[in-house]
Amino acid sequence: MKEIVLNASQKSVITCGEGAFEKIAPLVKAQKSFLLTDSNVFELYGGLIRQTFGNTPCYVLPAGEENKNFARLGEILSAMGEAELLRTSCLFALGGGVVGDIGGLAAALYMRGIKCVQIPTTLLAQVDSSVGGKTAVDMGGIKNLVGAFYQPELVFADPMFFKTLPVREIKCGLGEIVKYAGLDAEIYREVVKHKDNLYDLSFLAEITYACISHKANVVRKDERETGLRKSLNMGHTTGHAYELYDKKMSHGEYVLVGMWYETEIAKRKGFCKEEYANSLQELVRAVLGKIPVLDEACLKGALMDKKNEKAGVVTFVAPVSKGIFDLVKLPYEEYVAEILKAAEAIQC
Ligand SMILES: NC(=O)c1ccc[n+]([C@@H]2O[C@H](COP(=O)([O-])OP(=O)(O)OC[C@H]3O[C@@H](n4cnc5c(N)ncnc54)[C@H](O)[C@@H]3O)[C@@H](O)[C@H]2O)c1
Ligand SMILES: [Zn+2]
Incomplete structure (x- = not known):
C-alpha cells in the first residue's frame, strides 16, 4: 500500500494498493457519514458494504451515465438532508466515475461543502476520475456541463475491485492508461x-499507482486546467468528437481511437519520431484491435473542444518523444484533411 499526498486548493491524500479498503471502517465510525454507491456495486459488494458501513445512511444510484444528472443530484442532497448530515459530516462515494462525479458534487454543495472520501471501484475511476477534484453532472445532453472543482479529502484505490470488472470496463480504463503512456516515459x-498481458491484475495494480502519481503531479501544478492539466486530454479531442457522434463504445475506447489518429498526424507532420509514434499506435491496437475509419461527419465535435482558444482552430495534445508532448493547433479544415489521410492509411 502506498500513499500520495496531493496539495492543491484542498489537501487530498490518496491511499493506493491491496488493503486500502480496510482503512475505511474506522473513518466511517469516527464521524457522521453518508454512503453513495450504485446499484451494481451494491449488489456485488453488499456484504462488504454492510460490514464496513453498518447502518450508515445510504443512497443507491441506479447504475449508468444517464443517472449522472441534476434530478438525481437533488435526490442525493435530499437524502443527505434527511440523514441530518452536518457541516462536519463526510460523504463516501463508492463506485465508478459516475458515482465519484455526482457524489463529489453533492459533497461540494451540501452546506457549502462537506468532506468527501472517494472509493473508486472501476479501473477508469482509479487511474483517472477519482483524483484531481473535478466533479460534475450532465445536463441537456452535454456531458459534465454543471460541476465544481472540489478535492476529496481522501481517496482509497484498492485493486480488489478489479476482480469483478467486466472485460469491457478494464478495456475502458486501459484507454486512459495508454494515454498516460503517451505522457510519461516510465x-x-x-x-x-506488459503489452501481451495488459489484463493481468497485478500489472493493473502497479500501473494504477503510477498513473495516479502522474495525475497528482499534474494537478499539483495546475489544478484549474489553465496549462499543464490540458495534457491529460491526449487523445481526447478526436476521441470526444467521435464519441459524441458514435455513442457505441466506451469512453476509453474512444480515447484510444483519438490517440491513434492524433499520433498519426503528429508523425506525418514531423512532430513525433516515426519509431516512437509507431510503438504508441501498436499499444493502441493491442488494446482496441481494429481502428475505425473516421470521416468528416465524425469530427464536428472537435470544433467545440474545450482546449480550443480560437473559433475554427482545433487543439490537440500530440506525443513528441517519450514523456514529451505538445499542444498542436490546426485550422479545422487542415485537421479534417489530416484525419482523412490517416483514415486512408488504415484502409490501404
Ligand atoms: N472527474 C474526472 O476527472 C473524470 C475523468 C474521467 C471520467 N470521468 C467520468 O467518469 C464516468 C465514467 O466512469 P466509469 O467508467 O467508472 O463509469 P461507471 O461509473 O458508469 O462504471 C461503469 C460500470 O461499471 C460498474 N461497476 C463499478 N464498479 C464495479 C466493479 N468493481 N465490478 C463490476 N462492475 C462495477 C458500474 O455499475 C457501471 O455499470 C463518466 O461520467 C465520466 O464523465 C470523470
Ligand atoms: Zn478520459
Missing part, C-alpha cells in the same frame, strides 16, 4: 513491457 516503458 509508464510508457511499463505498458510496453
Whole structure:
C-alpha cells in the first residue's frame, strides 16, 4: 500500500494498493457519514458494504451515465438532508466515475461543502476520475456541463475491485492508461513491457499507482486546467468528437481511437519520431484491435473542444518523444484533411 499526498486548493491524500479498503471502517465510525454507491456495486459488494458501513445512511444510484444528472443530484442532497448530515459530516462515494462525479458534487454543495472520501471501484475511476477534484453532472445532453472543482479529502484505490470488472470496463480504463503512456516515459516503458498481458491484475495494480502519481503531479501544478492539466486530454479531442457522434463504445475506447489518429498526424507532420509514434499506435491496437475509419461527419465535435482558444482552430495534445508532448493547433479544415489521410492509411 502506498500513499500520495496531493496539495492543491484542498489537501487530498490518496491511499493506493491491496488493503486500502480496510482503512475505511474506522473513518466511517469516527464521524457522521453518508454512503453513495450504485446499484451494481451494491449488489456485488453488499456484504462488504454492510460490514464496513453498518447502518450508515445510504443512497443507491441506479447504475449508468444517464443517472449522472441534476434530478438525481437533488435526490442525493435530499437524502443527505434527511440523514441530518452536518457541516462536519463526510460523504463516501463508492463506485465508478459516475458515482465519484455526482457524489463529489453533492459533497461540494451540501452546506457549502462537506468532506468527501472517494472509493473508486472501476479501473477508469482509479487511474483517472477519482483524483484531481473535478466533479460534475450532465445536463441537456452535454456531458459534465454543471460541476465544481472540489478535492476529496481522501481517496482509497484498492485493486480488489478489479476482480469483478467486466472485460469491457478494464478495456475502458486501459484507454486512459495508454494515454498516460503517451505522457510519461516510465509508464510508457511499463505498458510496453506488459503489452501481451495488459489484463493481468497485478500489472493493473502497479500501473494504477503510477498513473495516479502522474495525475497528482499534474494537478499539483495546475489544478484549474489553465496549462499543464490540458495534457491529460491526449487523445481526447478526436476521441470526444467521435464519441459524441458514435455513442457505441466506451469512453476509453474512444480515447484510444483519438490517440491513434492524433499520433498519426503528429508523425506525418514531423512532430513525433516515426519509431516512437509507431510503438504508441501498436499499444493502441493491442488494446482496441481494429481502428475505425473516421470521416468528416465524425469530427464536428472537435470544433467545440474545450482546449480550443480560437473559433475554427482545433487543439490537440500530440506525443513528441517519450514523456514529451505538445499542444498542436490546426485550422479545422487542415485537421479534417489530416484525419482523412490517416483514415486512408488504415484502409490501404
Ligand atoms: N472527474 C474526472 O476527472 C473524470 C475523468 C474521467 C471520467 N470521468 C467520468 O467518469 C464516468 C465514467 O466512469 P466509469 O467508467 O467508472 O463509469 P461507471 O461509473 O458508469 O462504471 C461503469 C460500470 O461499471 C460498474 N461497476 C463499478 N464498479 C464495479 C466493479 N468493481 N465490478 C463490476 N462492475 C462495477 C458500474 O455499475 C457501471 O455499470 C463518466 O461520467 C465520466 O464523465 C470523470
Ligand atoms: Zn478520459
